[in-house]
Amino acid sequence: MIYLDHHAATPLSAPVLEAMAHAHVHAWANPESVHGQGRLARSARENARGQVARAIGAKPVDVVLAGTGTEALNLAILGLGRARGKPAGYLLTTRIEHPAVTASVAQLAREGLPTRWLEVHEGVAFSPEQLREALTAETALVAIQWVNHETGTILPVAAYAEVCRELAVPLVVDASQAFGKLPLDVVALGASAVVVASAKVGGPSGVSALWHERCTELAPVMHGGAQERGFRPGTPDVPTLAGFGAAAARLGDRLADMPRLSELRDRIEQAACALGARVNGGAGERVATVSNLSFPGWRGDVLVAALDVEGLCVSAGAACSSGLGAPSPVLLAMHPAEPWRAESAIRVSLGPETSQDEVATAIQLLRKVVGRVART
Amino acid sequence: MRVLIALSGGVDSSVAAALLAEQGHDLVGVTFHLWDAQGDNKVGRCCAPEDRDDARRSADHVGFPHYVIDERQAFRDAVVEPFLDTYLAGSTPAPCVACNQHVKVTRLVELADRFGCERIATGHYARIERDDDGTVRLLRGVDRGKDQSYFLYGVAPEVLARMMFPLGDMTKQETRVHGERLNVPNANKPDSQELCFVPDGDIGGFVERERKLSQSGAIRDSDGSVLGEHKGIYRYTVGQRRGLKLGGGPARYVLRVVQEDKSVVVGDETALFADKLEAHSAAWCSALPSEPFDAQVRVRYRATPAAARVFPARDGFRVEFTAPQRAITPGQAAVVYRGEEVVGGGIIA
Numbered sequence: 001m002i003y004l005d006h007h008a009a010t011p012l013s014a015p016v017l018e019a020m021a022h023a024h025v026h027a028w029a030n031p032e033s034v035h036g037q038g039r040l041a042r043s044a045r046e047n048a049r050g051q052v053a054r055a056i057g058a059k060p061v062d063v064v065l066a067g068t069g070t071e072a073l074n075l076a077i078l079g080l081g082r083a084r085g086k087p088a089g090y091l092l093t094t095r096i097e098h099p100a101v102t103a104s105v106a107q108l109a110r111e112g113l114p115t116r117w118l119e120v121h122e123g124v125a126f127s128p129e130q131l132r133e134a135l136t137a138e139t140a141l142v143a144i145q146w147v148n149h150e151t152g153t154i155l156p157v158a159a160y161a162e163v164c165r166e167l168a169v170p171l172v173v174d175a176s177q178a179f180g181k182l183p184l185d186v187v188a189l190g191a192s193a194v195v196v197a198s199a200k201v202g203g204p205s206g207v208s209a210l211w212h213e214r215c216t217e218l219a220p221v222m223h224g225g226a227q228e229r230g231f232r233p234g235t236p237d238v239p240t241l242a243g244f245g246a247a248a249a250r251l252g253d254r255l256a257d258m259p260r261l262s263e264l265r266d267r268i269e270q271a272a273c274a275l276g277a278r279v280n281g282g283a284g285e286r287v288a289t290v291s292n293l294s295f296p297g298w299r300g301d302v303l304v305a306a307l308d309v310e311g312l313c314v315s316a317g318a319a320c321s322s323g324l325g326a327p328s329p330v331l332l333a334m335h336p337a338e339p340w341r342a343e344s345a346i347r348v349s350l351g352p353e354t355s356q357d358e359v360a361t362a363i364q365l366l367r368k369v370v371g372r373v374a375r376t
Numbered sequence: 377m378r379v380l381i382a383l384s385g386g387v388d389s390s391v392a393a394a395l396l397a398e399q400g401h402d403l404v405g406v407t408f409h410l411w412d413a414q415g416d417n418k419v420g421r422c423c424a425p426e427d428r429d430d431a432r433r434s435a436d437h438v439g440f441p442h443y444v445i446d447e448r449q450a451f452r453d454a455v456v457e458p459f460l461d462t463y464l465a466g467s468t469p470a471p472c473v474a475c476n477q478h479v480k481v482t483r484l485v486e487l488a489d490r491f492g493c494e495r496i497a498t499g500h501y502a503r504i505e506r507d508d509d510g511t512v513r514l515l516r517g518v519d520r521g522k523d524q525s526y527f528l529y530g531v532a533p534e535v536l537a538r539m540m541f542p543l544g545d546m547t548k549q550e551t552r553v554h555g556e557r558l559n560v561p562n563a564n565k566p567d568s569q570e571l572c573f574v575p576d577g578d579i580g581g582f583v584e585r586e587r588k589l590s591q592s593g594a595i596r597d598s599d600g601s602v603l604g605e606h607k608g609i610y611r612y613t614v615g616q617r618r619g620l621k622l623g624g625g626p627a628r629y630v631l632r633v634v635q636e637d638k639s640v641v642v643g644d645e646t647a648l649f650a651d652k653l654e655a656h657s658a659a660w661c662s663a664l665p666s667e668p669f670d671a672q673v674r675v676r677y678r679a680t681p682a683a684a685r686v687f688p689a690r691d692g693f694r695v696e697f698t699a700p701q702r703a704i705t706p707g708q709a710a711v712v713y714r715g716e717e718v719v720g721g722g723i724i725a
Contacts, residue, residue: 298490301443301445301446303490305406305443305491306490306491308441309404309491310492368492369490372489372492373489
């Protein structure tokens with residue numbers, strides 16, 4: 001099997017597995033317990049928090065450890081949205097966000113905070129000036145992703161943060177797909193809240209981190225004990241957090257690998273285009289790891305299945321929405337004049353484990369499968 | 377050989393898959409998502425989520441890749457809308473014919489091409505016979521109570537040539553025995569009975585919800601006298617006795633549903649018998665016959681093929697039966713057999 005779906009999930013490296021195994025044996029207790037066994041677990045959790053904090057340039061005290069990235073985004077958006085008291089004004093976001101953001105934003109709209117949208121046509125980010133024009137005295141909250149999960153489009157969130165700061169509007173940055181692909185320093189970034197996830201950087205799925213500016217008021221989304229200062233109650237999964245920490249500690253290697261991946265990605269894209277594919281979001285700046293391609297005459301879900309039969313693992317749109325059969329809203333938003341792209345898209349995403357040979361084989365398989373149907 | 381197997385989540389297709397795997401074929405499994413069951417998700421409809429899980433489980437058990445392919449739009453366009461149109465026009469549709477021929481088989485061929493599968497297999501109780509000269513024939517399934525050749529009459533010969541029906545030579549009983557022998561998960565799952573998109577069987581309610589209408593009209597006898605009122609012509613089919621609510625008196629049966637004045641004509645059971653029919657939208661399994669010929673014609677899925685003479689015409693055919701047939705119903709498929717072999721079929725006018 002050749003795995004080219006790193007934007008969905010990433011394999012765990014040996015150091016990550018070791019850290020988890022060690023924690024399973026030694027740090028299984030409840031970190032809130034006062035006794036010796038509890039202290040071992042608390043140590044492991046705080047060690048993981050420290051590793052994640054260091055990886056994002058943060059102080060550990062400002063890092064909330066949470067479950068999935070979706071959970072952390074719900075906490076950031078609903079937390080900031082609801083904490084502003086009687087909702088007034090509107091929330092500003094883009095048309096290309098991850099479903100966790102879009103759905104949280106929709107929930108706030110149902111609670112009385114309507115949404116206004118910024119477009120990202122063809123994958124070209126709106127400028128900081130355009131953001132400034134869209135901000136008014138009524139903007140209650142801004143939520144923008146750094147890197148798009150489907151196309152890899154990069155949005156200049158640092159420049160956006162400067163504008164938001166000037167106008168005193170809180171900005172939530174979904175950095176789930178940026179973490180491990182672009183250098184991330186939350187203090188330099190200047191947003192109000194940033195979310196990163198373990199599953200995208202060689203860590204185990206199911207855990208994430210929400211960094212927020214000191215003294216940010218967040219209305220909790222879950223209710224229970226006092227863990228994570230009440231922002232995320234519940235006994236944490238310490239061994240999995242240990243895996244997250246170990247992965248975060250190795251981000252440097254992942255970042256250093258980007259040029260190699262960029263070249264491999266370009267090879268795939270060239271071969272795909274020679275077969276008639278169009279690159280989605282190709283006009284804008286993208287991270288090195290992903291290519292979102294639409295082949296005329298192929299439905300995305302059928303092409304993904306046909307490639308899987310040959311042993312090549314890719315996805316159609318975002319993993320969280322494939323299987324729904326609905327065309328990707330991100331691609332409909334990016335290429336509004338060409339809705340066929342949204343139904344035909346496949347996403348090929350690379351990681352540190354991706355070898356040159358794998359890419360060569362993947363290209364052969366793509367040619368073989370796509371070649372079964374005459375070009376339209 | 378790489379074979380595309382259509383899995384519904386039911387016992388038949390799961391056993392068909394297990395048998396093909398036992399024979400050494402490389403399988404790729406596909407389940408179509410055709411409809412979203414609303415409300416009470418009864419198991420046994422081919423589109424309830426449990427059925428898709430059962431399909432996946434049977435694929436995992438044997439060990440071949442399985443995909444759920446969304447064809448809800450195609451199903452809506454090719455099956456559900458025509459179903460509603462036909463009922464509102466006063467005929468009784470045969471949606472399983474439309475689904476098999478215009479959605480399932482069509483999509484299976486396309487997927488087989490894209491997945492690099494030479495052959496397509498299903499759990500239908502039907503048989504394929506291949507002559508040395510390459511002629512392919514569609515034959516009745518051996519189990520007369522389950523024979524599903526009726527639904528496949530319109531499948532083109534070049535498609536039939538690629539199909540495999542592992543259960544065609546078996547009875548349902550034998551299928552279940554194989555299922556247990558091969559440890560097929562859910563080998564004892566009951567068969568689905570209702571239409572997959574109207575699981576509660578309330579077709580009248582379905583028509584009214586989907587088209588946002590209600591209807592009433594007269595129930596008349598053949599002389600035109602009004603005997604009662606009905607709540608929608610789509611609730612009635614030729615030969616029906618239930619639901620007329622005419623009080624006591626002799627048993628009356630629906631003879632005709634008249635769209636023009638929204639009336640339902642009822643009468644004596646003897647009036648249900650007729651010895652001819654006309655069919656349109658004909659499909660023939662081999663070369664278009666030009667001369668009249670003797671055959672056996674099945675006027676509904678549950679009917680036995682009856683001796684008749686078939687007169688091909690432009691776009692369709694006429695049938696004259698040797699003995700009168702009960703409740704020949706416009707909208708149903710008339711399928712023409714010569715012995716075991718399916719010759720073709722059409723829609724009764």
